[in-house]
Amino acid sequence: MQPRNMSMSGVVDLAAVKAAGEAKAKAEQARAQRQEAGAGGASAPASPLVIEVSEATFESDVLQRSTEVPIVISFWAEQAEQSKQLNAVLERLAAEYRGRFVLATAEVYANQLLFQQFQVQGVPAVFAVIAGQAMPLFQGLAPEDQITEVLDQLVAVAEQRFGIVGEEVDPGAAPEPAAQPPRPATPQELALSAAHDALDAGDLSGAVQAYRNVLADEPANAEAKLGLAQAELLSRVQGVDAGAARQAAADAPGDVQAQLTAADLDLVGGHVEDAFGRLVDTVRRTAGDDRDTVRLRLLELFEVVGPDDPRVVSARTALARVLF
Numbered sequence: 113m114q115p116r117n118m119s120m121s122g123v124v125d126l127a128a129v130k131a132a133g134e135a136k137a138k139a140e141q142a143r144a145q146r147q148e149a150g151a152g153g154a155s156a157p158a159s160p161l162v163i164e165v166s167e168a169t170f171e172s173d174v175l176q177r178s179t180e181v182p183i184v185i186s187f188w189a190e191q192a193e194q195s196k197q198l199n200a201v202l203e204r205l206a207a208e209y210r211g212r213f214v215l216a217t218a219e220v221y222a223n224q225l226l227f228q229q230f231q232v233q234g235v236p237a238v239f240a241v242i243a244g245q246a247m248p249l250f251q252g253l254a255p256e257d258q259i260t261e262v263l264d265q266l267v268a269v270a271e272q273r274f275g276i277v278g279e280e281v282d283p284g285a286a287p288e289p290a291a292q293p294p295r296p297a298t299p300q301e302l303a304l305s306a307a308h309d310a311l312d313a314g315d316l317s318g319a320v321q322a323y324r325n326v327l328a329d330e331p332a333n334a335e336a337k338l339g340l341a342q343a344e345l346l347s348r349v350q351g352v353d354a355g356a357a358r359q360a361a362a363d364a365p366g367d368v369q370a371q372l373t374a375a376d377l378d379l380v381g382g383h384v385e386d387a388f389g390r391l392v393d394t395v396r397r398t399a400g401d402d403r404d405t406v407r408l409r410l411l412e413l414f415e416v417v418g419p420d421d422p423r424v425v426s427a428r429t430a431l432a433r434v435l436f
Contacts, residue, residue, distance in 0.1 A: 161206040161281055165216040167225050174216055178241040181278035182213040182270040184249070184263070187227065187237045189220050194253040195236035201256055202238075205263065211281035212267045213240075240266050243274045300330055307336065311343050316350065319343040341415040349376050361390075368394065368402045372409050379413055387413060388427035396434045407431070 165173050165185065174183050186202055188195035199217055206215040220227045220235055230239055230246065238249045249262050270276040297305070307322030323340035326333055354377050360367065361374035371394045378387035391410040395403055410431060414424045 160214075161211065162203050162215045162217070165218050165223075165226075167223050170226060174241050175244050177214065178245075178276075179243055180276060181211065182266055182276060183216050183241040184213050184266070185216045185218055185230075185239045185241065187218050187220050187230070187232050187235050187239075189235045192235045198236040198238070198253050201259065205256075205260065209263065209267070211278045213263065213270075213278065242266075242270045242276060300326060300333075303329075304333070304336060304339075307339055307343075311339060316343050316347040320347060337415055338418075341412050344412070345376055345379065345416055348373070349380050352377065354381075366397060368398060368406060372406065375409070375413065379416065384417055384421075384423050385427075388423065388430075392427060392430045392434055395431065407435070 163173055174185065177183060184202065184206075186195070186199055188199055190196075202215050206213065218226055220232065230237075234251065236253060237251045240247050240249050249266070250259075267277075270278075303322060303326045307319055307326060310316075310319035310322055320340060320343045323336050323343060326336040327340065330336065352373060357370070357373045357377055361370040364370050371390055375387040375390045375394075378384075378390065388410065391406055391413070394406045395410070398406060410427070414428070417424050
């Protein structure tokens with residue numbers, strides 16, 4: 113069922129007329145008490161914007177508190193997926209409204225008395241309590257824009273009829289749960305971290321060996337495969353005269369080693385498609401062991417760039433056409 117477009121007129125019973133005056137007085141008294149506590153150097157902890165209510169806590173958490181801030185009650189059940197989806201939306205909206213209402217969630221099977229007192233027909237079902245007076249809001253999962261419309265009306269009625277506005281709360285100011293102690297690193301994680309450190313420090317031979325050690329224990333470790341491919345690539349171009357290497361490749365298209373070196377330099381220089389194209393062409397021109405050497409180098413460069421890169425996908429297709 114969709115939320116009703118409620119003007120809120122008529123939903124508060126006659127007893128609420130008297131309750132309105134009492135609610136205003138209680139709200140003012142509560143604010144004064146908080147101000148006095150603050151002046152004395154004591155500060156009460158910030159009230160949460162979302163609470164789990166039970167029959168035992170209903171009077172203090174809902175009835176009494178509703179004299180200071182509108183309370184939205186969401187009845188839900190574990191096996192009712194829509195009710196959990198609605199709670200997630202309401203929790204986010206409670207943060208966005210920053211204290212203009214408080215969300216109280218009540219699991220129906222654990223709170224049968226509340227379920228009966230509110231005459232809930234099914235879940236999800238949402239009610240409001242203002243100044244101790246309950247009123248239905250809507251039942252069923254509804255579009256967020258309609259929910260916010262109802263909440264806006266609820267906040268307006270609470271202020272206009274009862275003088276209840278709530279106090280602004282910064283959701284980000286709530287204390288975070290205590291941090292869990294860090295999980296000790298496994299020997300494989302320590303070895304991988306050492307390999308990364310060696311690569312970052314420019315110790316290429318050390319990085320190559322460290323990545324190989326990781327892969328000896330975990331042959332499928334994708335992070336170690338990538339690190340090894342990067343370290344070996346950088347090792348191959350270290351100290352190479354780029355100009356001379358490129359000229360050698362241009363002068364001798366059939367020189368496999370010259371083409372491999374030029375392709376490495378292309379990749380390190382960011383010319384990915386040039387590197388792939390050069391090696392695909394070399395595979396086309398070679399046969400036997402030379403072809404296999406070039407093919408394996410091309411697969412290594414694919415690892416460096418990443419299998420999902422569109423340039424790798426395109427080059428794989430080109431390589432397949434050459435081979436088959």
